[in-house]
Amino acid sequence: MLPTERHKLKVNYCQSCKGMWFEHVELGELEDEVFDFGDHWKGTLVFSSAATTDKCPECTALLQRFQYRLFDLEMEFCPNQHGYWLEDDEDTRVLELMRREETDLERKLLAEDKWSAALRHMHSRSFFSKMRDLFQR
Numbered sequence: 001m002l003p004t005e006r007h008k009l010k011v012n013y014c015q016s017c018k019g020m021w022f023e024h025v026e027l028g029e030l031e032d033e034v035f036d037f038g039d040h041w042k043g044t045l046v047f048s049s050a051a052t053t054d055k056c057p058e059c060t061a062l063l064q065r066f067q068y069r070l071f072d073l074e075m076e077f078c079p080n081q082h083g084y085w086l087e088d089d090e091d092t093r094v095l096e097l098m099r100r101e102e103t104d105l106e107r108k109l110l111a112e113d114k115w116s117a118a119l120r121h122m123h124s125r126s127f128f129s130k131m132r133d134l135f136q137r
Helices: 024-032 090-122 125-136
Strands: 002-006 009-013 020-023 049-055 062-067 074-077 083-086
Touching (some): 020 090, 024 083
Antiparallel strands (some): 020 083, 049 062, 062 074
16 A cells, blocks of 8 residues: 545555555544534444454454445444545545535524524514414404
C-alpha cells in the first residue's frame, strides 16, 4: 500500500484493488468534511458486523464487515479500532451520504423549530383571547 491523499486526508492506498485504509480517526475526519452538526447527530456507525477473511494491515486481526450507519454501503473495520477498509471510491460515497444526512437533518430541525413556534403561538394569551372572542360572537 502507498500513502496517498484522498479528500484532504492522507490514507494508505492499494494500487491493485484501489482500496483504502483509513485509520480510526480518519473516517470521522472524512465525515466532518461535509457534516457540521457533530457526532451526536450522525447516528451509530456500526449496528452489527460479521467476520471476514481479510486482515487488518496493522494488527492482522480479522476485519469485520458492517453496513455503514445503516446506509446501503458495506465496509470493513478492525475490531481493535485501528481503522476502516474502504473499497474503490467508497470514501466519496461516505461524503455523499453525509451531505444527504446533513440536508435531511437541517430540514428536520427547521420543521421542529416551526412546529415549536406554532405551539408557542397557540398557547399564547392572545391566541386564546382571539379564539374565545370568535366563539362568543
